Amino acid sequence: MSTISNSTNIFWQECPVGKAERQKLLNQKGCVVWITGLSGSGKSTLACSLSRELHSRGKLSYILDGDNLRHGINKDLGFKPEDRTENIRRVGEIAKLFADAGLICIASLISPYRKDRDACRAMLPDANFIEVFMNMPLELCESRDAKGLYKLARAGKIRGFTGIDDPYEQPLNCEIEIQQNNGVCLLPAALAGQVLTYLEEKGFLQVE
């Protein structure tokens, strides 16, 4: 029997159909593409674009968008630090399940704290955690202000807004860093192409 924090008497159930079988069925390797960055840096846009490119190549992906999940499983969580941590922990665990199912799971959320992102990385063995940092300057994100949130934050109507009065801790060793090119943003399809190339090179888009 195993003893896991609150739950004793929990047994690990083994099944003959495992990750290897599912990967063979899908002809791809399950993994987590974790897109992190400020609000308005283009995470959801990249996630959509990547998902579309993968679909056009016959690969199964699924987007776990931070906002969307806060409508469902994470509806009980707010934005104070412990809630952000729990939000990210849950998304990480769900992403892990999706990767185990053989899907290319694209997680798109601000995930501002390094410790929380690293904890998710630690959940996935075998280099199946691919951190993508949308390294866009605050000024650019704020000028876009796609959801009108920076304005509200500057007016003090939202507290603890990342980039304004809550920190964003940049990744120190992400797999892919997306930046502007001489102050110009690449189009989403081109950015998706960058991630796709990485996935291809590392062998996620086929099974030997």
Place this chain on the structure above:
Amino acid sequence: MNASRLQWASSSPALSTGLETSSSCSKLGFVNFRGGGGCGDSLKTKKGLFVIKAMDVEGSRTVNLNGHAGDSDKNGSLLSSIGNSTNIQWHQCSVKKEDRENMLKQKGCVIWITGLSGSGKSTVACALSGILYRRGKLAYVLDGDNVRHGLNRDLGFKAEDRAENIRRIGEVAKLFADAGVICIASLISPYRRDRDACRALLPAGEFIEVFMDIPLHVCEARDPKGLYKLARAGKIKGFTGIDDPYESPLNCEIALRHTGGECASPCEMAEEVISYLEEKGFLQA
């Protein structure tokens, strides 16, 4: 002049070329709606896109997209209010569930296997996943025990923790079904209200409740994990079937029974579920 590139949360092929706008439009966001019906202050463009003005009203929340119910503010725009999270916008994407289902040649759904400890839930779940795999279908088992090692490791067995355990698994199963996967959830889930709440998360017909209708004495005789013995000795409290209730489903889709002193084999039981899936069209796009 500062041209700011428009930011949008979802994209269609028409948008993927990118659009430049003048700074006067920088507060507008384009989103791709399924079907008709914008919300609040919206204009339909030639390309069938809906332009939503980001509201700048005191106390306002993000405009609610994608047909969610919400309250209107004094300007008549729909506001969303989701639990603890305000300023949350729904992001739509151009790859839809139907697209994934067409690719996988199956339809996503949740098979929710409920019953006493030792009734055979995990065994049938495994058998089912094996049969589906051999037929080229993608399935994934969410086993209550396994999920308690990861996502639900912070939860115990008191009533509110059981409810939260089931709620979270229901939400995850919903995500898998949306991904096109045949998601097999296998957990005691003893309270009717909690199971019904999961049913309500999914579109009609996509939640398939399978009741392992095996009598307590049969489960206890099996006692595969030695838990009934511990429960009878008072070493585990609140154990379902002994000193915590199991509420049988009232209208499950499939009931797998113990007939005349004999149990069908796990494979035979799994085949019953397969027949149901076939009849209802889940094993094709």
